[in-house]
Amino acid sequence: MEKDVSATRPAGLRFPFPQPPGPGEVVAIRDDILWARIPLPYQLDHVNIYFIRDGDGWAVVDTGIQTDDAMAAWEALLRGPLCGERITRVIVTHFHPDHIGLAGWLCARFGAPLLTSLSTYMSCKVVSLARDEGAVTQYFDFYRSHGMSVEVAGIVAIQGNDYLRHVARLPHSYLRLLMSDSLEIGSRSFRVLTCDGHAPEQILLYCEAENLLFAADQVLERITPNISVAAEERDCDPLGHFLRSLRFLRAQLPEDVLILSSHHRPFLGLHQRCKELESHHEERCDRIRRACAIRPHSVAELLPLLFERKLDPHQMSFAFTETLAHVNLLLRRGEIETRPDGNRLVNVPAGSGLAKSGIGS
Ligand SMILES: [Zn+2]
Numbered sequence: 001m002e003k004d005v006s007a008t009r010p011a012g013l014r015f016p017f018p019q020p021p022g023p024g025e026v027v028a029i030r031d032d033i034l035w036a037r038i039p040l041p042y043q044l045d046h047v048n049i050y051f052i053r054d055g056d057g058w059a060v061v062d063t064g065i066q067t068d069d070a071m072a073a074w075e076a077l078l079r080g081p082l083c084g085e086r087i088t089r090v091i092v093t094h095f096h097p098d099h100i101g102l103a104g105w106l107c108a109r110f111g112a113p114l115l116t117s118l119s120t121y122m123s124c125k126v127v128s129l130a131r132d133e134g135a136v137t138q139y140f141d142f143y144r145s146h147g148m149s150v151e152v153a154g155i156v157a158i159q160g161n162d163y164l165r166h167v168a169r170l171p172h173s174y175l176r177l178l179m180s181d182s183l184e185i186g187s188r189s190f191r192v193l194t195c196d197g198h199a200p201e202q203i204l205l206y207c208e209a210e211n212l213l214f215a216a217d218q219v220l221e222r223i224t225p226n227i228s229v230a231a232e233e234r235d236c237d238p239l240g241h242f243l244r245s246l247r248f249l250r251a252q253l254p255e256d257v258l259i260l261s262s263h264h265r266p267f268l269g270l271h272q273r274c275k276e277l278e279s280h281h282e283e284r285c286d287r288i289r290r291a292c293a294i295r296p297h298s299v300a301e302l303l304p305l306l307f308e309r310k311l312d313p314h315q316m317s318f319a320f321t322e323t324l325a326h327v328n329l330l331l332r333r334g335e336i337e338t339r340p341d342g343n344r345l346v347n348v349p350a351g352s353g354l355a356k357s358g359i360g361s
Contacts, residue, residue, distance in 0.1 A: 013221055013269035016258070020265060024076030026051070029260065030210060032186065034081070038064030038073045040098055043315075044223070047098040048262050050214060053186040057088035057110075061205065061214050062262060065101035065166045074102065089185070091177075092116040093216035094199035095123040097166035099262065104168035114174040115183075117194060119201035121174050127163050128170075139231035145345050147300025148320055156317040157231070177203050190214075195249070197242020198225040206253065213253060215261040218245060219273050222264050224280055228321035229328055237332045239281060239325040246274040284326050288347070292336050296346035299324050 017035070021027045026034040032053030037046045047065070051058040064070040078085075087110040092100045100120065107114050114121075139157040144150070177183065181192040183205065190205040195218045205214040217225040227239045255271040267273070287305045291297050299320065306326065307319040327347055330336045336347045 012272055013267045015265050015267050017266045023073060024080045026081045036077055039069045040065055041067055044263060050260055054088040055186060057086040059089040059091060059185045060087055061091045062093055062099045063102035063106055065098045066168050086110055087112045090114050092120055094202040095120045096199060097163055100124055101167050104170045107171045114171050115177055116174055117201035117203050118176050124170055142231045142234055147298035147344050152313050152316045155313050195245035197227050197238045197245055211257050213257045213259050215259045217262050219259055220261050220263050221267045224277055226318050226322055227325045229324040237328050239329040240332055243278055246278055250274045285330055288326055288330060289335060292347050293349050296341060296348045298344050298346050299327055
C-alpha cells in the first residue's frame with residue numbers, strides 16, 4: 001500500500017547503485033547484502049527488499065505484497081540467485097501491504113521468525129480482526145463531514161477489505177523490535193530506530209560500522225511517503241510526527257550514510273533529503289494558511305491546492321487524508337481552527353471568527 005501521490009526533485013543526491021535489479025535478479029550492495037525488487041500493482045510499480053547474510057542463510061528486510069506477480073518474483077529469486085538458500089528471519093518495517101504482505105507466507109515456508117515493531121504487528125492483526133460494520137459507517141461519515149465525495153468516502157471507509165486481500169496471515173508470535181535495540185544479523189550489528197508519521201513505529205536499521213541505513217519509506221529519493229490521518233485517529237498529527245522523525249534522523253545520523261529505502265534507488269544525502277521533505281510539507285502548509293485566510297475551506301476544497309493533477313478515486317483517498325494531515329498539523333500549531341458550517345467542517349485562521357460570520361460559505 002504505497003500511496004505516494006506527490007513528487008519532489010532529487011537534486012544533489014548521489015546514487016552509487018544506479019541500476020536496479022531486474023526481475024529475479026539481485027544487486028550486491030556490500031559483501032552479503034543484496035537488493036531485489038518485488039512488483040506492485042500500482043503506479044509505483046515495485047518495492048525494494050534486502051537480504052542480509054545471517055549465518056547459513058539470509059535475513060530479509062520486507063517482503064512485498066501478496067499478489068500472484070509478487071509470489072512469482074519470489075519464486076524466481078529462490079530458483080535463481082538464492083537457489084538452495086534459506087530465509088532465517090523475516091524483518092518487517094511497517095504494516096503496509098507492500099512491506100508485510102508476504103511475511104506470513106515466508107515465515108511459514110522457511111519456519112522463520114517474524115521481527116517487527118509492536119505497532120506493526122498489532123496494526124496488521126487489528127485490521128484482520130476488525131470486520132466491524134459500525135466502524136465503516138463511522139469512517140464514511142467522518143470523511144463526508146470534511147467534504148469528501150460519496151464515491152471516494154466509500155473507497156476509503158472499506159480499505160480494510162483491500163488490505164486483507166494483499167496480506168498473508170501473520171504467524172501467531174513475533175519478536176518485538178524496539179527503538180534503540182541492538183540487532184545482530186550475521187557479523188553485523190544494527191541499531192533499531194523507529195520513525196512515525198507514514199506508519200506507526202516504522203522500523204529503520206542502522207549499521208554504524210558500515211554507515212548503512214535501511215530506511216523503509218521514511219526517506220525516499222524522489223517521492224514523499226504518504227502521510228495520512230486515519231478515521232479512527234482523526235485528531236492525530238502524523239505530519240508532526242513525520243517531521244519530528246526527520247529531524248531526529250538528521251541529528252542522529254551522518255549526511256553520507258548510504259540510504260537503502262523501500263522504493264527507487266539507494267542514495268547518499270540524508271540531511272539534504274530530510275530538509276527537502278520538511279520544506280515540501282511546510283510549503284503545503286503555507287498554501288493552506290493562505291487559502292484559509294481568504295475564506296473558509298473544507299478539506300475537500302483544500303485538496304486541489306496541494307494535489308494539482310487529476311487523481312483517480314484511489315489516489316484521491318490518499319490525497320484527501322494527506323491534506324487532512326496538513327490541516328491537523330496547523331490545528332496543533334494553533335494557526336487554524338476547524339468549525340462547523342452547516343453540515344460540513346471548514347478551516348479558518350485561528351481566532352478569526354470567519355466561519356461564524358459565514359464568510360465564503
Ligand atoms: Zn509504506
